[in-house]
Every structure is written in C-alpha cells, then in structure tokens.
Amino acid sequence: xxxxxxxxxxxxxxxxxxxxxxxxxxxxxxxxxxxxxxxxxxxxxxxxxxxxxxxxxxxxxxxxxxxxxxxxxxxxxxxxxxxxxxxxxxxxxxxxxxxxxxxxxxxxxxxxxxxxxxxxxxxxxxxxxxxxxxxxxxxxxxxxxxxxxxxxxxxxxxxxxxxxxxxxxxxxxxxxxxxxxxxxxxxxxxxxxxxxxxxxxxxxxxxxxxxxxxxxxxxxxxxxxxxxxxxxxxxxxxxxxxxxxxxxxxxxxxxxxxxxxxxxxxxxxxxxxxxxxxxxxxxxxxxxxxxxxxxxxxxxxxxxxxxx
Amino acid sequence: xxxxxxxxxxxxxxxxxxxxxxxxxxxxxxxxxxxxxxxxxxxxxxxxxxxxxxxxxxxxxxxxxxxxxxxxxxxxxxxxxxxxxxxxxxxxxxxxxxxxxxxxxxxxxxxxxxxxxxxxxxxxxxxxxxxxxxxxxxxxxxxxxxxxxxxxxxxxxxxxxxxxxxxxxxxxxxxxxxxxxxxxxxxxxxxxxxxxxxxxxxxxxxxxxxxxxxxxxxxxxxxxxxxxxxxxxxxxxxxxxxxxxxxxxxxxxxxxxxxxxxxxxxxxxxxxxxxxxxxxxxxxxxxxxxxxxxxxxxxxxxxxxxxxxxxxxxxxxxxxxxxxxxxxxxxxxxxxxxxxxxxxxxxxxxxxxxxxxxxxxxxxxxxxxxxxxxxxxxxxxxxxxxxxxxxxxxxxxxxxxxxxxxxxxxxxxxxxxxxxxxxxxxxxxxxxxxxxxxxxxxxxxxxxxxxxxxxxxxxxxxxxxxxxxxxxxxxxxxxxxxxxxxxxxxxxxxxxxxxxxxxxxxxxxxxxxxxxxxxxxxxxxxxxxxxxxxxxxxxxxxxxx
Numbered sequence: 001x002x003x004x005x006x007x008x009x010x011x012x013x014x015x016x017x018x019x020x021x022x023x024x025x026x027x028x029x030x031x032x033x034x035x036x037x038x039x040x041x042x043x044x045x046x047x048x049x050x051x052x053x054x055x056x057x058x059x060x061x062x063x064x065x066x067x068x069x070x071x072x073x074x075x076x077x078x079x080x081x082x083x084x085x086x087x088x089x090x091x092x093x094x095x096x097x098x099x100x101x102x103x104x105x106x107x108x109x110x111x112x113x114x115x116x117x118x119x120x121x122x123x124x125x126x127x128x129x130x131x132x133x134x135x136x137x138x139x140x141x142x143x144x145x146x147x148x149x150x151x152x153x154x155x156x157x158x159x160x161x162x163x164x165x166x167x168x169x170x171x172x173x174x175x176x177x178x179x180x181x182x183x184x185x186x187x188x189x190x191x192x193x194x195x196x197x198x199x200x201x202x203x204x205x206x207x208x209x210x211x212x213x214x215x216x217x218x219x220x221x222x223x224x225x226x227x228x229x230x231x232x233x234x235x236x237x238x239x240x241x242x243x244x245x246x247x248x249x250x251x252x253x254x255x256x257x258x259x260x261x262x263x264x265x266x267x268x269x270x271x272x273x274x275x276x277x278x279x280x281x282x283x284x285x286x287x288x289x290x291x292x293x294x295x296x297x298x299x300x301x302x303x304x305x306x307x308x
Numbered sequence: 309x310x311x312x313x314x315x316x317x318x319x320x321x322x323x324x325x326x327x328x329x330x331x332x333x334x335x336x337x338x339x340x341x342x343x344x345x346x347x348x349x350x351x352x353x354x355x356x357x358x359x360x361x362x363x364x365x366x367x368x369x370x371x372x373x374x375x376x377x378x379x380x381x382x383x384x385x386x387x388x389x390x391x392x393x394x395x396x397x398x399x400x401x402x403x404x405x406x407x408x409x410x411x412x413x414x415x416x417x418x419x420x421x422x423x424x425x426x427x428x429x430x431x432x433x434x435x436x437x438x439x440x441x442x443x444x445x446x447x448x449x450x451x452x453x454x455x456x457x458x459x460x461x462x463x464x465x466x467x468x469x470x471x472x473x474x475x476x477x478x479x480x481x482x483x484x485x486x487x488x489x490x491x492x493x494x495x496x497x498x499x500x501x502x503x504x505x506x507x508x509x510x511x512x513x514x515x516x517x518x519x520x521x522x523x524x525x526x527x528x529x530x531x532x533x534x535x536x537x538x539x540x541x542x543x544x545x546x547x548x549x550x551x552x553x554x555x556x557x558x559x560x561x562x563x564x565x566x567x568x569x570x571x572x573x574x575x576x577x578x579x580x581x582x583x584x585x586x587x588x589x590x591x592x593x594x595x596x597x598x599x600x601x602x603x604x605x606x607x608x609x610x611x612x613x614x615x616x617x618x619x620x621x622x623x624x625x626x627x628x629x630x631x632x633x634x635x636x637x638x639x640x641x642x643x644x645x646x647x648x649x650x651x652x653x654x655x656x657x658x659x660x661x662x663x664x665x666x667x668x669x670x671x672x673x674x675x676x677x678x679x680x681x682x683x684x685x686x687x688x689x690x691x692x693x694x695x696x697x698x699x700x701x702x703x704x705x706x707x708x709x710x711x712x713x714x715x716x717x718x719x720x721x722x723x724x725x726x727x728x729x730x731x732x733x734x735x736x737x738x739x740x741x742x743x744x745x746x747x748x749x750x751x752x753x754x755x756x757x758x759x760x761x762x763x764x765x766x767x768x769x770x771x772x773x774x775x776x777x778x779x780x781x782x783x784x785x786x787x788x789x790x791x792x793x794x795x796x797x798x799x800x801x802x803x804x805x806x807x808x809x810x811x812x813x814x815x816x817x818x819x820x821x822x823x824x825x826x827x828x829x830x831x832x833x834x835x836x837x838x839x840x841x842x843x844x845x846x847x848x849x850x851x852x853x
Contacts, residue, residue, distance in 0.1 A: 022537040022538055022539050023535055023537075024513065024538055025513075025517050025518075025521075025522060025535055025536050025537070025538065026535045028517065028518060028522035028526075029522060029525055029526060029533055029534070029535050029536075030526050030533070031530065031533060099515060116519075116523070119519045119520065119523055120523030120524075120526070120527070122520075123520050123521075123523045123524035123527070124523070124524065124527045126573050126616065127520065127524075127573075127613045127616060129613070129616065129617050130399070130401075130402070142721035142722065142723070143720075143721055145616075145719040146573065146616065150401065237523070237527075238527045294572055294574070295572065
C-alpha cells in the first residue's frame with residue numbers, strides 16, 4: 001500500500017517537474033519590436049488632383065486544398081465574381097487548413113502549394129476549420145462568427161463590398177521581372193481623408209495558370225488549372241504599418257506612401273519530390289491597404305498587378 | 309487505410325474467435341443501430357436548412373453502428389463497425405462518407421489488474437479532467453485509442469492509468485494524452501468517497517505549434533506575445549461526504565498555463581481552474597439541492613483551435629452543465645451550452661411531496677460568464693406540480709421562465725436582443741385497460757424575441773408492448789417580422805408537424821416518421837450544438853442480440 005502511494009506521488013512529482021521545462025517553441029516567437037521599413041511618404045496635392053479615382057477593390061482570401069473535393073466549386077464562385085467585377089475582385093488562393101486536404105497528393109501532385117505565410121494568414125484570420133472557406137475583405141460580418149466563412153457567403157458579401165466608397169488609389173509599377181528577380185513599387189495615394197491613425201500595407205505574390213492535380217466531388221483532375229495561388233507575403237503576412245510622420249494623426253488627402261520591393265524568384269529545391277518554385281511569367285503582385293482591429297482586418301482597397 | 313481497417317475487422321471478428329473456439333465456445337453478443345433520413349427541401353425552413361447539402365444533392369443519408377463483443381476465458385474482444393453515408397451527423401454542413409472499424413479492443417483481467425489494448429471509453433470522477441465517451445444523438449465519439457491499465461486494491465482503492473490518442477472519425481487526433489486516476493471510499497455511518505486524477509496532453513509540435521499557434525501569437529501585439537507550451541498538465545481532486553440526511557460533493561480541478569483562444573479568438577497564455585460544490589438535504593417528502601460552480605479558462609482539449617469549431621470535436625474533459633436538463637420540447641428550446649472560457653453559476657432545486665399524488669418541484673438557475681461578457685447569460689425559473697388521479701391518470705402542470713443571451717450562446721449579431729420566455733406546459737398520461745395508454749402534452753412558449761411565440765401539442769397512443777403512434781405539431785403562432793423567413797408570407801403560420809410510428813418486438817425496435825423540425829440548439833447529456841432544421845422522413849432500427 002505504501003509502495004503504491006509512493007509510486008503515485010513520484011509519478012505526479014515527475015509530471016509537475018517536467019511542466020517547468022517546456023520551452024521548445026521559444027525560437028518560433030518573435031519578440032523583436034517592429035520597425036517600419038524604408039517608406040517614403042509625402043503630401044502631393046498635384047498628383048492627387050490629377051489621379052483618376054479607382055473603384056473599390058475587394059479581396060477574396062480563398063482557403064483551398066488540392067485534395068478538397070468541394071474546393072473547385074468555391075474556386076468557380078470566385079471566378080464568376082471576377083468575371084462579374086473584373087476591375088474590382090481580387091482573389092488569392094491560400095492552401096492552408098486540414099493536412100488531409102492541403103498536403104500534396106503523393107501519387108498525382110507535382111506541386112506543393114503550402115506556405116508558412118499562408119498558414120500564418122489562416123491563423124491570423126481565426127483558423128481554418130473546414131475547407132473550402134474564405135474571407136471577403138477580411139471583414140468579420142455581423143451574421144458570421146468569424147472572419148472566415150463558408151463559400152455560400154462569398155457572393156453576397158462581395159456584392160455588399162463592391163459599392164463601398166474607396167478613398168485610395170494604388171499603383172504598382174513593375175521595374176524588372178526576369179527568372180531571378182522581381183522589382184516593383186507600391187504607391188498608395190490617399191484621394192480623400194481617412195480618419196484612421198493606423199493603416200497597414202500587405203503585399204502578396206500569387207501565381208496563375210498552374211496545371212496540377214485537383215480532386216473534385218466526381219473525379220480526380222490531373223490537369224486542373226490553379227488560379228491566383230498564394231506564394232508569399234513580401235511584407236509581414238499581417239501587414240506593415242504605414243507610419244505617419246511625427247505629429248500627423250490621420251491620413252489626409254494627398255498623402256502618398258511609396259515603397260520599393262526586390263523579390264528573389266523562388267526556384268525548385270533539387271531532390272525534393274514536389275515543386276515549390278515559381279513561374280516568373282505568371283506572377284501577380286497583390287497590394288492591400290487594410291485596417292486592424294481586435295476582430296478583423298478590413299480591406300480599404302486592393303489592387304492586383306500582373307507582372308508581365 | 310480502408311483495407312487496413314477491413315483487415316482488422318476480419319481478424320477480430322472471425323479469426324480470433326475461431327482460434328478460441330477450438331478450446332471453448334465463449335459467448336458472442338452485440339447490438340445494431342441503423343438510421344436513415346430522406347430530405348424534402350422546404351424553403352420555409354430558412355437559410356440554414358436549405359444550405360445543408362443533403363437537400364440539394366444527396367437527398368438521403370444513413371448511419372449505422374454494429375457492436376460485437378466476444379468473451380472467452382476472461383478475454384474480451386470488442387469491435388464496432390461504423391457507417392456514415394452522406395451523413396450530416398458529424399457536421400450538419402457536410403455530407404460525410406465513411407465506413408470501417410474505428411473502435412476495437414481486447415481486454416483481459418489478471419487477478420486485480422485489467423489491461424485494455426485498443427479503443428476504450430472511461431472517465432475520471434465527474435469527467436471534468438478526462439472523459440472518453442460517445443453520444444450518437446449529437447455526433448460525438450471521443451473514444452481513446454491506446455493502452456489502459458486498471459488495478460483494484462482489495463476492492464477499496466482503484467487505480468487507472470492510460471496513454472492514448474483521441475479517435476477522430478476513422479482516424480486519430482495527433483495529440484498524445486496520458487492520465488492517472490485513484491479512487492476510493494468508505495460506506496458506513498459516515499460515508500465518503502475520494503479521488504485524485506492527473507492528465508497530460510502533448511500538442512503536435514509541427515502541425516499545431518509551428519504551423520498554427522506560433523504564427524497566430526506572432527500576429528499579436530508585442531506585449532501580448534508569449535512562448536506556447538507543447539504540454540498541458542491537469543490535476544483534479546474530488547470527493548463526497550454523506551452524514552444522515554446531508555451529503556456534500558466537491559470537485560476541484562486545475563491546469564497549467566497554455567495557449568488558449570479567448571472569446572475574441574486571440575491567443576492568451578492562461579492557466580485554468582474549475583470547482584463545483586453540491587449540498588443535498590433529503591428527508592421523507594422533502595429534498596433540496598444547492599449547486600455552485602466557478603470556472604476560469606478550464607478547457608481540456610486536444611488543441612486550442614477546436615474551441616471555435618461549430619461542431620463538437622477535440623473535447624478531452626467534460627464540463628457538466630449546471631442548469632436543469634429539460635426534456636419537454638419547448639422548455640428545452642433555449643438551453644445554455646457550457647462556456648469553456650469560464651462561468652459563475654448556481655442552481656437550487658427543491659422537491660416537496662404532500663403525498664404520493666401531490667408532488668411539487670421548483671428549480672432556479674443563474675449563469676454568468678465574465679470572460680465572455682458582463683451581461684447576464686442565462687436564468688431559469690422552473691416549476692411543476694404533479695397530481696395523480698388514482699393509478700390510471702397522472703398529470704403534470706408546469707411553468708418555465710427563461711432569460712437567454714442569444715447573441716453569445718448562438719453567435720448571433722450584437723444587435724440580437726436577449727430572449728425572454730414564459731412557457732406554461734401540461735402533460736397527462738392515461739393508462740387504459742388492455743395495456744393501452746394515451747399521453748398528451750401541451751406547451752406554449754411566449755416570447756417577443758427570436759422567432760416569436762410557439763405552440764406545441766403531442767398526442768401518443770401506445771399499445772404495449774409492441775406499438776406506439778405519435779402525432780405532434782409545433783406552430784410559430786406569432787412570428788416576428790424582424791426574423792421572418794422571406795419565403796413565408798406575413799401572417800402565414802408555419803407548422804412543424806411530426807408523425808411517428810414505433811414497433812417493438814423482443815429486443816428489436818423499428819421506427820418510421822415524417823418529421824419537420826425547426827432549427828435550434830439540441831442538447832444531449834449537457835452537450836449542445838446548433839442543429840439545422842429538418843424536413844423529410846426518418847427510419848431507424850435498433851436491436852440487441
């Protein structure tokens with residue numbers, strides 16, 4: 001009897017002791033204060049008066065997976081919306097969620113579309129519990145429990161967002177694109193006053209026209225065309241602060257932010273089963289200006305620029 | 309994977325019993341349950357009903373479970389074959405297909421030690437720290453798959469220890485769970501029981517922490533970031549003391565800090581605590597029970613993301629509800645689900661019998677969840693008076709008042725008003741000669757919020773022991789314009805009728821019904837989930853052998 005109690009006491013003590021040494025994840029957490037990078041910001045009322053206004057861009061963050069049988073139907077909804085609103089709707093296809101849906105198929109897949117940034121965006125928006133799913137303008141709507149919702153809401157929520165007033169003009173001139181490097185500028189002009197004290201810029205790279213395996217409800221498609229596949233966030237995945245000069249508390253009409261990006265083109269890793277490299281001829285730059293609150297990341301405006 | 313499952317099924321079902329049969333026949337027993345549903349779309353059901361995939365594509369669904377137990381020379385072989393075809397049971401928004409043998413085990417008792425290898429259900433005390441259980445009504449199966457040891461010391465103290473992973477559909481969750489429990493007691497003039505439990509859960513470092521938790525923490529403000537732990541440790545102490553007409557039950561549990569999602573779905577590094585105390589007094593014709601509960605971020609789960617899941621997945625510990633579990637249709641319409649972020653709650657239940665034919669019951673419950681909102685979450689006053697007219701006629705007269713914070717319990721928009729209901733109800737059971745009986749229920753739920761007033765009537769005619777016929781109807785008598793389904797004309801009454809037939813013969817029961825059911829929270833065993841509306845036919849068969 002005493003031995004059993006002694007054994008139980010020792011087992012519980014061992015558990016309590018090991019609880020104190022559990023810091024294997026410490027290298028994964030970034031405790032370095034954020035420093036805004038080389039931004040140029042100025043007031044340019046002349047450009048402001050000449051720049052043509054842009055319709056509000058709407059960002060559909062589509063969470064998908066090559067082994068998710070219902071995902072082609074969600075992609076079709078996004079495609080329809082892009083056809084309906086060709087200058088406004090921008091899609092990014094993020095392969096994140098349950099491993100069984102997003103892992104490349106060992107038998108049929110040539111590509112691995114998963115990315116660390118994609119996982120981070122999924123977590124940032126509240127986690128992807130089932131596929132297909134997505135966010136429209138990264139807004140948490142009143143009738144939804146999370147920013148991420150089912151595909152059935154893509155259309156009504158997009159319709160509600162396309163008519164929102166857009167105070168911004170975003171311009172993305174591409175300076176250079178070749179097999180090794182992509183260089184471009186992102187220029188954000190505030191056409192109208194925006195009363196926020198903090199806006200954020202997120203810039204993503206996506207790729208069109210990737211032919212690879214996709215499972216659907218009825219068949220295995222070996223030559224499915226994957227559109228706007230999310231490849232990388234070249235800012236922080238949650239956006240970089242568009243920092244105002246000292247003493248300025250809001251984004252006044254005429255304020256311009258300009259930033260230059262130099263992005264190395266990712267190549268396949270020799271010896272790996274699946275391709276992770278990019279085709280530089282099919283890349284897009286997606287520039288998003290958004291807010292951040294405790295509940296969502298409302299997109300103020302988004303622009304997609306094909307690099308070729 | 310399916311081939312492997314089938315192979316396991318064949319080995320356990322046929323080969324093992326055949327090998328043992330050479331020496332001794334042993335005993336084989338089991339049970340079978342089959343459900344099937346046929347869906348008829350009804351636009352008046354509302355948006356949730358029509359977006360459920362079965363109404364658009366599959367049109368029918370089926371579930372089946374067959375459990376077999378073979379016992380020979382002290383060895384127990386258990387297997388269960390599960391089948392889901394186009395099933396919404398595990399996730400109401402999904403048409404899930406799967407079949408195989410997700411539950412199988414062998415167990416053997418040597419002297420005072422019992423060893424179980426494979427799948428098992430069990431719980432420590434009330435289950436707050438660990439409960440592996442199945443509840444088919446709401447699609448829950450939290451079986452463990454691993455190894456379990458039990459040791460009985462002179463039938464006074466029982467020890468349990470296990471290591472395993474939680475079953476998920478036809479596979480397993482990746483997280484490892486290990487537990488230890490010791491229970492004992494004494495029964496005499498003063499009786500007491502006691503128990504001590506410990507539990508450890510380890511996250512999947514790559515898929516949980518690296519891929520999901522760490523990026524989410526890196527998205528927090530710098531001052532809110534923390535290093536997430538891979539392991540969480542929980543401890544529980546519980547016991548009861550009975551003296552004369554009094555009894556006292558206490559259950560205290562705590563867990564070490566881990567990354568948990570708060571109500572706003574942001575990660576925080578929080579320890580958890582849970583405590584309940586129950587005081588009972590019972591004498592002839594009178595009984596009173598007082599229960600108090602305090603919990604703060606006590607949520608034992610396979611991983612922190614499962615707390616936000618609309619379906620019930622990943623629960624390791626069972627947080628029992630404190631409120632009364634109502635069985636009447638309308639009084640059960642606004643049932644609170646346990647808020648794992650924390651609750652401060654109490655309930656009082658009083659029973660008083662003048663004699664056998666006159667029994668009163670009064671219950672009061674109040675629940676608040678400070679980590680969710682400062683608003684009141686739930687309050688219920690429930691009263692019944694039972695009067696028997698001899699042995700043949702039994703009547704129950706009752707009234708319920710509920711305050712239900714719908715925006716938090718059902719995740720509705722912040723503009724959603726709190727639901728306040730007043731529900732009188734009546735039940736009569738009349739036992740006739742020749743084993744026939746009539747059972748009638750009448751209920752009326754009055755509310756100015758949510759969908760408005762509902763009336764309910766149910767008539768059941770039973771010819772024991774074989775036949776039972778039921779007709780019921782639920783009517784939205786005063787629908788609110790604000791929540792009116794656009795497919796329903798203003799002023800038009802929407803009926804939810806059910807016609808149900810059951811036939812029982814020995815151990816077998818067959819049922820068939822035409823059912824139209826409103827969307828709502830369905831609770832079973834204190835665990836709740838939002839159930840979509842249903843319109844169509846349902847059939848079931850259950851049997852034991």
